[in-house]
Amino acid sequence: MKKRLVQLMCVTLCFITVFCSASIAFAKEKVTPVIVVHGLGGSDLYQHLGTPDEVKIPQFGIEVEAMLKNKTILDEALKLFSSDMEPNYEDLFEALGNYFEATNLNYTKNGTAKAGQGVNCYWETPLSKHKEYLTMRDFSIPVIARQIAKDIGKKNVYAFNYDWRADMCESAKRLRKMVVAVKKRTGAKKVTIVALSLGGAVTSAYMDKYKTKKDIARYILINPAYMGVDVARAFCFDLKFDKKAVISYLHKMEYDFNAGQKETIFKAVTALGDYRIGCGLDNLNNQVIANPAMRKKFFNTVVKPWIGNIPAFYELIPYKDFNKAVENMSKIGYLDKSSGLYKKITNYHKVQGRFKKNLKYVKKHGAEVAVIANYGTKGLPVTSKKNNHTDLLIDTKYASVGATVAQYGKKLKGKKAKGKYVSPDKAINAGTCTLPDNTWFFKNVIHGLYIYNADTTKFIAALSTGKVKCNLKSVKKKYGYSQFLKADVDQNLKNIKKK
Numbered sequence: 001m002k003k004r005l006v007q008l009m010c011v012t013l014c015f016i017t018v019f020c021s022a023s024i025a026f027a028k029e030k031v032t033p034v035i036v037v038h039g040l041g042g043s044d045l046y047q048h049l050g051t052p053d054e055v056k057i058p059q060f061g062i063e064v065e066a067m068l069k070n071k072t073i074l075d076e077a078l079k080l081f082s083s084d085m086e087p088n089y090e091d092l093f094e095a096l097g098n099y100f101e102a103t104n105l106n107y108t109k110n111g112t113a114k115a116g117q118g119v120n121c122y123w124e125t126p127l128s129k130h131k132e133y134l135t136m137r138d139f140s141i142p143v144i145a146r147q148i149a150k151d152i153g154k155k156n157v158y159a160f161n162y163d164w165r166a167d168m169c170e171s172a173k174r175l176r177k178m179v180v181a182v183k184k185r186t187g188a189k190k191v192t193i194v195a196l197s198l199g200g201a202v203t204s205a206y207m208d209k210y211k212t213k214k215d216i217a218r219y220i221l222i223n224p225a226y227m228g229v230d231v232a233r234a235f236c237f238d239l240k241f242d243k244k245a246v247i248s249y250l251h252k253m254e255y256d257f258n259a260g261q262k263e264t265i266f267k268a269v270t271a272l273g274d275y276r277i278g279c280g281l282d283n284l285n286n287q288v289i290a291n292p293a294m295r296k297k298f299f300n301t302v303v304k305p306w307i308g309n310i311p312a313f314y315e316l317i318p319y320k321d322f323n324k325a326v327e328n329m330s331k332i333g334y335l336d337k338s339s340g341l342y343k344k345i346t347n348y349h350k351v352q353g354r355f356k357k358n359l360k361y362v363k364k365h366g367a368e369v370a371v372i373a374n375y376g377t378k379g380l381p382v383t384s385k386k387n388n389h390t391d392l393l394i395d396t397k398y399a400s401v402g403a404t405v406a407q408y409g410k411k412l413k414g415k416k417a418k419g420k421y422v423s424p425d426k427a428i429n430a431g432t433c434t435l436p437d438n439t440w441f442f443k444n445v446i447h448g449l450y451i452y453n454a455d456t457t458k459f460i461a462a463l464s465t466g467k468v469k470c471n472l473k474s475v476k477k478k479y480g481y482s483q484f485l486k487a488d489v490d491q492n493l494k495n496i497k498k499k
Contacts, residue, residue: 032217034191061103111309124181147457175202192220201226203224205351219370220463299334356434391445400430421483423496425484425499440459442456454491
């Protein structure tokens, strides 16, 4: 009897062990690892990487205090913002160019990082090993990663940190390495990519090259920059400062970007006062932008040593404007068509041209796709496209991959204002999007400024983790959310309704 009891207990223990193991395996299979991909400036850059002399490159090559310590820059800038003094533009441009060149932000003429430069936070391990990442910023992709980690655990969330200056196709190769490493580490057959801003452009290059691998469960694309931004039309010489709009924009930026590097920049400028800022903008419009010779000098003396060889900035040019921009920049000697840089950016331009087709392909072959585009804010007031709806940086029509969008303050009319995909405020017709049933619009959410535990980030996390299918019907059924959502200051979401 005792022997049978022992045998029965052994069988029971074996059954429990097998059952628990199967349950654990099932749970592991059920949780799809998530890789978050940051945008422009999302990783700090360093030179002399991995040596005792390792030093951080200033964010975007700008340190206000250091610039103001340069006597020439300070003296000539004060004249620029004056109504009764004229700056020596040659001295100002040369001093600015020398300052920017010394920061070493720029790439080589072939569009590659200088020796010893890069990021010191490339990880193939989950964020459970890098918990500091989740609280390093109270906005942008770390907040979204934190929200996702709350749902599926830090051990299932990974951060793809990369040199954001690089060519998108090169970054896509590094992202592929990360995807393979995460699959190997977790045993998962597929992963989810959650990309913000420039990360969307990197993801578009990833799709183009690796879409046939079919190992991405979901593509969650948030305010993505894959179709470019109209502010990059400055390379087409579509450049003019709208005085009233710039002043309003600066004050908004000072208020909205109240953390990190940007705060000092905008406070320093707005401290000059509206009148002086206006004088400076008038001087730039009349004496630099409207003067082809001075404009050429500005691009070649100031902008080129600063960012002139960085592929990412060229690859933000909208597809339809690329050829004109390249011609303009090559004519003034800013861009060398025989360089490796030119080869890289023209290759990505072709990727842009294939993106809509690629997006449809991945969806057709099993990947879920969600696109989130924001609107309700005017564009950067430096080009003729300043009245576009944007999220303060990226144009809504580009982020949404093709929505028909009214000018800011206007409404769509006629046929454009009809159909089931038209927003109740008549600002957007999503029917022309590449994936209209998989695209949502947040009104009044500034680019990247997502709040932890707000409706916005909870919504993104739900899409990212598979809590809800990435389509309008499923989201409406589960949460009651429509395609067009308005956020208050705390990013509580409500459906936009007709007035």
